[in-house]
Amino acid sequence: MNPETKLTYIVTPNDFLNAGAVSEDIKTKLSEMNVSNEIIRKATLAIYETELNMIIHANGGLIEAEITPEVLKVEAADNGPGIADPEMAMNEGYTTVSPDSEIRAQGHGTGQGFSKIRKCTDNFEIETELGCGTTVRFEILLS
Secondary structure, eight states, X not given: OOSSEEEEEEEOTTOGGGTTHHHHHHHHHHHHTTOOHHHHHHXXXXXXXXXXXXXXXXXXXXXXXXXXXXXXXXXXXXXXXXXXXXXXXXXXXXXXXXXXXHHHHTTOOSSOXXXXXXXXXXXXXXXXXXXXXXXXXXXXXXX
């Protein structure tokens, strides 16, 4: 792998069949770099939760990742509805998904996403605007 690798992924809305494809690809690349299993686990979980949020809430979007020997940087941008209360969305268990929805029946939309992402990352930020979408950025140190 090059000293710096830049990757771009399109996340399709409601595509639960391919949920996890981005995190699996990055997991493979981190494994090839001999990154520790604990860091790979955290990175995979953070990226997977990001993918799910985009699939469920945000009409899909674009995930860009940059991997260097020192850090994994991820930016996920969508054109979804935005988040009315970003601070509230960070709370474990907070969700806008209806309890009787198909998504909940599949085991998704339980309000764990952002809290898990934040726990697994070394740097996390979110920008959101109602009606314009959300951008999530995070970094995970690889050593």
